[in-house]
Amino acid sequence: AMLSTSFVYKPDSIMFDLEDAVSIKEKDSARLLVAQTLLLPVYKEHGIETVVRINALNTPFGLKDLEAVVRAGVDVVRLPMTNSAEDIHELEAHVARIEKECGREVGSTKLMAAIESAQGVVNAVSIAQSSPRLIGIALAAFDYLVDMQTERGDGTELFYARCAVLHAARVAGIDAFDVVYSNVNDDEGFLKEVSLIKKLGYNGKSLINPRQIELLHNAYAPTAAEVENAQKVVEAAEEGERKGLGVISLNGKMIDAPIIARARKVIELAKYSGVRKEI
């Protein structure tokens, strides 16, 4: 039921999991079910991106998963446990072959790399730059923290990895996605974490429960005051340009190129997400 109804929660993207949420004895049936679900027209109709987290290619399931989901037209394949650029090169060689075999446009299947180990974090830049198919990289905290011999706490334990993954994504010009927040009943803790990752510059977060979707969307939506200020900045910049002024000020604050660029970004974000609701 979770598979076929998930579009009603209006996510930007739906991720079907064939890896750790599926027990070994259910791997084959889950793969079949996900492949059938991908064929439903509902995702395209609602403009929702489909993602499948396949099993790693060094397991007995990874390649079977990939064969099934690329043929079924998935938008994005998420590779778990990505440790190096070679992992992505291996994946993309298979994807290109499968696309040719099934008549899909070569290059149309996009990729996302989940970084879940110290090695992955250290190699984040080369992973992020490893393929033009990559739309983003994601940090996966639970496996990463096991590798680091620690556990989830106040965020200090993730600080280096969050910064490293984010910088790698920016160097490569792709998106960065933060970790899942596992206590789905703790809205306050979730929003605190969202506020931190938004401030760092993350594009979003992997979610595990529909109740987290609206909370995340709302937290990322700019406030009415931010949109109003951004519009004033853009207007002042345009006026400055008309008058041929080098330096412009708005209410005593200097407005230069990065401030104008940020203001345009806020206006663009508001077009997609609307304005933040006070809750």
Ligand SMILES: CC(C)(COP(=O)(O)OP(=O)(O)OC[C@H]1O[C@@H](n2cnc3c(N)ncnc32)[C@H](O)[C@@H]1OP(=O)(O)O)[C@@H](O)C(=O)NCCC(=O)NCCSC(=O)C[C@@](O)(CC(=O)O)C(=O)O
């Ligand atoms: C957390 C919980 C058990 C809570 O259950 P609860 O029962 O309290 O949920 P309720 O809120 O009561 O459900 C209300 C209604 O929503 C429906 N509903 C719930 N969840 C839904 C959903 N996900 N999709 C669609 N629908 C959903 C539900 O069916 C019900 O529908 P209905 O009956 O019609 O009212 C449940 O959400 C859940 O199983 N989540 C998915 C967990 C998952 O994906 N794990 C794998 C990825 S992490 C990982 O692997 C670690 C990682 O690898 C990460 C990385 O790679 O990033 C690393 O290393 O860090």
Ligand SMILES: [Mg+2]
């Ligand atoms: Mg994991």
